[in-house]
Amino acid sequence: MSFFHVKSMSVxxxxxRAVRDVDIKVNEGETVxxxxxxxxxxxxxxxxxxxxxxxxxxxxxxxxxxxxQPVFARVKCGISLVPEGRGVFGRLTVExxxxxxxxxxxxxxxxxxxxxxxxxxxxxxxxxxxxxxxxLSGGEQQMLAIGRALMARPKLLLLDEPSMGLAPIMVEKxxxxxRGVSKTGVTILLxxxxxxxxxxxxxxxxxxxxxxxSMTGESRSLLQSPxxxxxxxxxx
Amino acid sequence: MDIFAQQVINGLVLGSVYALVALGYTMVYGILGLINxxxxxxVMIGAMIALAVVSALLAVSPDMSPFTLIxxxxxxxxxxxxxxxxxxxxxxxxxxxxAPRLAPLITAIGISILLQNIAMIIWGRKYKMxxxxxxxxxxxxxxxxxxxxxxxxxxxxxxxxxxxxLVVHFTKLGRAMRATSESQRVAGLMGINVNKIISVTxxxxxxxxxxxxxxVAGNYSVAHYSMGFMLGLKAFTAAVLGGIxxxxxxxxxxxxxxxxxxxxxxxxxxxxxGFLGSNYQDxxxxxxxxxxxxxxxxxIMGERVSERA
Ligand SMILES: Nc1ncnc2c1ncn2[C@@H]1O[C@H](COP(=O)(O)OP(=O)(O)OP(=O)(O)O)[C@@H](O)[C@H]1O
Ligand SMILES: [Mg+2]
Numbered sequence: 451m452s453f454f455h456v457k458s459m460s461v462x463x464x465x466x467r468a469v470r471d472v473d474i475k476v477n478e479g480e481t482v483x484x485x486x487x488x489x490x491x492x493x494x495x496x497x498x499x500x501x502x503x504x505x506x507x508x509x510x511x512x513x514x515x516x517x518x519q520p521v522f523a524r525v526k527c528g529i530s531l532v533p534e535g536r537g538v539f540g541r542l543t544v545e546x547x548x549x550x551x552x553x554x555x556x557x558x559x560x561x562x563x564x565x566x567x568x569x570x571x572x573x574x575x576x577x578x579x580x581x582x583x584x585x586l587s588g589g590e591q592q593m594l595a596i597g598r599a600l601m602a603r604p605k606l607l608l609l610d611e612p613s614m615g616l617a618p619i620m621v622e623k624x625x626x627x628x629r630g631v632s633k634t635g636v637t638i639l640l641x642x643x644x645x646x647x648x649x650x651x652x653x654x655x656x657x658x659x660x661x662x663x664s665m666t667g668e669s670r671s672l673l674q675s676p677x678x679x680x681x682x683x684x685x686x
Numbered sequence: 687m688d689i690f691a692q693q694v695i696n697g698l699v700l701g702s703v704y705a706l707v708a709l710g711y712t713m714v715y716g717i718l719g720l721i722n723x724x725x726x727x728x729v730m731i732g733a734m735i736a737l738a739v740v741s742a743l744l745a746v747s748p749d750m751s752p753f754t755l756i757x758x759x760x761x762x763x764x765x766x767x768x769x770x771x772x773x774x775x776x777x778x779x780x781x782x783x784x785a786p787r788l789a790p791l792i793t794a795i796g797i798s799i800l801l802q803n804i805a806m807i808i809w810g811r812k813y814k815m816x817x818x819x820x821x822x823x824x825x826x827x828x829x830x831x832x833x834x835x836x837x838x839x840x841x842x843x844x845x846x847x848x849x850x851x852l853v854v855h856f857t858k859l860g861r862a863m864r865a866t867s868e869s870q871r872v873a874g875l876m877g878i879n880v881n882k883i884i885s886v887t888x889x890x891x892x893x894x895x896x897x898x899x900x901x902v903a904g905n906y907s908v909a910h911y912s913m914g915f916m917l918g919l920k921a922f923t924a925a926v927l928g929g930i931x932x933x934x935x936x937x938x939x940x941x942x943x944x945x946x947x948x949x950x951x952x953x954x955x956x957x958x959x960g961f962l963g964s965n966y967q968d969x970x971x972x973x974x975x976x977x978x979x980x981x982x983x984x985x986i987m988g989e990r991v992s993e994r995a
Contacts, residue, residue: 502871525877537872539865550865553858554877602877 451510453478453637454606459507461494468494469505470661474639476606481628481638483648483669485682486658492641493534495658496608499639500524500531512605526554528605532612534641536595540584544575547583547594551601561601568597571627589620596627606637613644625651645682649673657682688829693952694945695827699836699905701944702843706898707921708928708936709850710891716931717867717887719787723794724774725895726918727801728767732896733903733913734809736763737816744817752819756900763896770801771892775885798915805911816907839901846894847937854933863887867931916968920947923975929988938986946970 454476461469469491476482486492498505501521509516509524516524530551539547548568552561569576572593578586583594592612599607612628613621621644629651632638642648649655649669657665657678665672672678707729714722736759743755778797782790823834854860866873866883874880902917903909920943928939951967962969978985 500875502874520879521874522877522879525875531875533872533875537869537875539868539872541868542861542864546861546864549858550861550873550876550878553862598876 451513452476453512454639455510456499457508457510459495459498459505459509461491461498461503461505468661469498471507472663474656474663476637476639478637479635480654481632481640481652483640483642483652483655484658485642485645485648485655490658491661492658493610496531496610496639496641497533500529500608502531525602529608530599530602530604530606531608532595532599532610534610534614536591538583538586538591538594541582543580543582544586544594545579547598548575548601551598554602564601564603568601571630572597589616589624592616592624593627596624600631604636606639607631608639610641611643612640613642613647621647645678646673689952690949691828691830693949695830695832695836697945697948698941699832699839699944700948701941702840703898703902703905704921704924704943705847705937705940706843706894706901707917708924708940709847709933710895711922711925712928712930712933712936713887713891715925717863717884718779720779720790721794721922723791723918724797724801725891726914726921727798727805728770728892728914729895729899729902729917730805730911730914731770731801732763732767732899733909734805734911735766736760736900737814737903737909738809739763740817740819755819760897760900763900764893767892767896768889771888772885775888780881802911802915809911811911814909816903816909818907835904839905842897842901846897850890850894851933859886920971923971927974927978927985929985932985932987935985935987943971943974946974
């Protein structure tokens with residue numbers, strides 16, 4: 451059995467089926483991308499995996515079936531989601547936001563060590579540690595959201611459009627961090643509008659079209675696929 | 687005796703109690719956007735339970751020390767109120783979490799009526815006298831007098847309010863409460879069991895309410911099944927005045943409302959040429975409520991207009 455396996459998952463909003471019979475497998479340590487057009491159902495898929503949305507089908511992770519588990523229990527099992535739009539607590543300070551990530555964390559020492567590590571990763575956050583989250587720029591908030599998710603020491607990190615709304619240099623910085631996180635052995639499922647960046651930063655990828663998976667394969671070969679190039683890389 | 691100083695002292699005593707009760711309203715509102723109109727009844731139940739326990743204990747051993755008496759009675763009252771709040775949230779409000787806003791509001795009013803009637807059935811319709819368990823000593827400050835019971839009220843309220851603010855701002859539980867009040871969805875993503883935090887919030891508010899009920903009963907030496915109604919409305923007014931959802935605001939609003947009422951009551955006779963007497967004291971709270979709602983609905987410390995109200 452795979453480390454992480456979503457089996458025939460469907461998500462409905464009222465009468466509309468936004469995600470249909472989706473099957474996704476991720477091996478331990480892998481970075482897998484999920485790409486697709488606006489409204490394809492990528493966020494719905496990630497949110498359902500995290501436990502934020504009701505879904506049918508099953509979610510297996512690290513040898514356990516999480517289907518019946520509520521969101522906080524899935525976090526406990528090692529799944530952390532950085533949601534679309536970041537979800538920074540605007541009225542909590544930067545440091546408090548990071549500490550929220552370690553809510554289920556073990557010892558005070560681990561927590562202090564992780565906090566130190568995040569401030570090393572993101573010196574900008576250290577400068578702003580006493581500021582409230584709401585006063586940060588978009589890029590800083592994205593760093594904070596990622597740092598906060600890492601504070602939970604996740605085994606599977608779900609990232610929903612980490613590049614959204616960021617300047618190119620900031621996107622570069624964020625993806626540098628993501629690759630660094632991947633090197634430490636964290637398994638990553640990455641949703642991204644920027645298909646090229648997503649494919650270049652992952653080993654495998656799934657392509658989603660109006661709620662269904664239409665293609666899957668190694669990221670390297672998808673980058674060469676004429677269909678993907680035409681539809682998602684802006685080439686003809 | 688300085689009448690103004692006296693009214694200020696009375697106002698602060700009254701205000702501390704309003705503040706304690708207002709905290710219960712504001713905490714629940716902050717986390718759920720719900721005005722728990724049954725909170726006043728929780729306060730009343732706290733007073734009634736404490737009174738019942740004191741009476742029972744005095745019947746068994748008449749010379750028990752006042753300190754032990756009040757300690758046991760408070761513990762019992764707090765326990766009952768906390769459990770009541772737990773049940774209320776679990777059975778009445780939680781199933782309505784995603785219902786239209788009117789449903790939980792009407793439910794709150796329903797619970798309030800239900801609790802009053804239950805209390806009436808258990809404890810009767812008559813005003814119940816609270817035995818004088820503490821000696822009534824009067825102290826002089828700034829030309830005004832304050833009884834030891836009143837001093838005790840201000841001290842206990844102060845300690846509890848500071849304690850709550852410390853918990854909310856400097857502990858992990860408090861952080862989780864603040865996170866949950868900002869976004870239940872993201873709080874869940876942090877591994878917070880949001881339902882548990884909401885439950886705990888109700889329970890903390892109820893514990894403070896129970897203490898407030900005991901203090902009020904002690905101050906006026908009387909308790910009644912309907913005592914929570916007006917007290918609840920006033921505390922709600924205090925919460926709105928300070929900025930509902932804001933803890934510091936509830937404290938400030940409570941103290942201010944107490945002062946306004948007490949000073950107003952002291953001078954209402956002169957102001958209206960004797961037309962209205964100090965028994966019109968309650969008018970002030972509602973004038974304040976209306977003025978705040980019209981001119982500054984966010985209250986003194988509320989920073990944003992809540993779209994949830
Ligand atoms: N809360 C909701 N209620 C109703 N429909 C929704 C809701 N959320 C999403 N949808 C619909 O479900 C479909 C998939 O949405 P989703 O957000 O998962 O897409 P996405 O692939 O993440 O898109 P984007 O790239 O724009 O973020 C869309 O058609 C959207 O309109
Ligand atoms: Mg999306």
